[in-house]
Amino acid sequence: MHGVRQDVAVTQPLSFALVFILMALPTLPAMAEDLPSDVGSRHELVPSDQRTIYLNVDATSYRTRGRVSFGFVPTLKSKLAAYGYTATLEHDARHALTLTIQYRETRGQQISLDLYGTDISCAMILSGLEKDHLLDLAVRESPDYAGMITAPYVEVVDKFQSNPYFYFLPDLIQASTTSGLDATAGLIAALERALYSAKPAATPLDTLVSPAETFSDMDDHFSSAASQRTIEELGRLQDRRATDLLIKLTGHPDHAIRLAAVRALENFSVPAISAVITQVAQEDTDVSVREAAKAALNWLPASVGHEHQR
Structure with a gap:
């Protein structure tokens, strides 16, 4: 008992000193x-x-x-x-x-x-x-x-994955959040990026075999169908913001892209289209594209397509 009392007696002055120091701090x-x-x-x-x-x-x-x-x-x-x-x-x-x-x-x-x-x-x-x-x-x-x-289930799922608004959804999200673009403007930008952006050069790591290589990349698998369907959608929307890109696509290396662009341009009444379609009808290397261009000239409004009749 005496030992306990002695410890208490010793710690009491220390406690009072600590309290005093704390009170003195700002x-x-x-x-x-x-x-x-x-x-x-x-x-x-x-x-x-x-x-x-x-x-x-x-x-x-x-x-x-x-x-x-x-x-x-x-x-x-x-x-x-x-x-x-x-x-x-x-x-x-x-x-x-x-x-x-x-x-x-x-x-x-x-x-x-x-x-x-x-x-x-x-x-x-x-x-x-x-x-x-x-x-x-x-x-x-x-x-x-x-x-x-x-x-039928496989077919409809494939169509869904190549739908422009699902295939390019990440592009549309990025365009909306960073640039304030609407869905149509986002599609135009996404299509141009997909068809004209250079792919990164292969590196030594790309030659390594991985389990993922046994499956095809789904975006690559659906890229051609998605691009063609996006061109069709831009033609359906008849938004004039798409005409510059569609005209540019009439010179794309892929004949399927050129064909889709020609058919989409049928829906627009823009003066510059007639000369472009006429040139495609005369000079394109693919017969299906040339025939589509000739047909498009017949569909174009008179104010746009009259030049080919002169």
């Missing part, structure tokens, strides 16, 4: 009270968070147990990752953008006794922290019921 500012109330919220994003997209996906199918057989989410994540975006399914993860998606597979027309087509519809809305509806896209695809169909 008062520190209440730093926690001075911090903005939104520190730590999603509004204080570091650069990596600004490239993070929360995927709010609702995907359903009429097929067994309502499951979507197509790997929609993994495909979308892969496409976004190729553009430096990080896609997350966790709402609580720090993110600057939200992509809300409703993906639906519904039973289509009956093809045979026990075979039905599949129709795909997909609504995609991109929102930011301070602005909703940066992009509002709708995609609908069906198999070609008029033709011979042996694998």
Whole structure:
């Protein structure tokens, strides 16, 4: 007992001294009270968070147990990752953008006794922290019921993946968030980049064999079909912002691209088109492109296409 009392007696002066020292120190500012109330919220994003997209996906199918057989989410994540975006399914993860998606597979027309087509519809809305509806896209695809169909589900999924608004979705997101472009302007920029941007030169690492090389790159696989369908879409939209690129594409090395461009230009009433189409009809090296150009001259309005009749 005496030992305990002695320890207490020794520590009491030290305690009083410590209290005195602390009281003598200048008062520190209440730093926690001075911090903005939104520190730590999603509004204080570091650069990596600004490239993070929360995927709010609702995907359903009429097929067994309502499951979507197509790997929609993994495909979308892969496409976004190729553009430096990080896609997350966790709402609580720090993110600057939200992509809300409703993906639906519904039973289509009956093809045979026990075979039905599949129709795909997909609504995609991109929102930011301070602005909703940066992009509002709708995609609908069906198999070609008029033709011979042996694998309608595969066909419609392939068509979906080559749809301009899905294939170029990362381009559209980037164009919208960095340049404020609408979907049509984004498609024009994406198509030009896809067809004219030089691919990086191969490096020694590119020669290494990896498991991924046993599967074709899906973007490369669908690139030709997606480019042609984008040209068709620009023709359908009849947005004059696309005419310069479409005219440029009449000289593209790929005859399929030239053919699609000629057919798309039929929808525009721009004076410069007539001379371009006339030249294509006379000089293109591919007979199908020349014939399409001749047909286009007949379809062009008189104010645009009259020159070829002189």
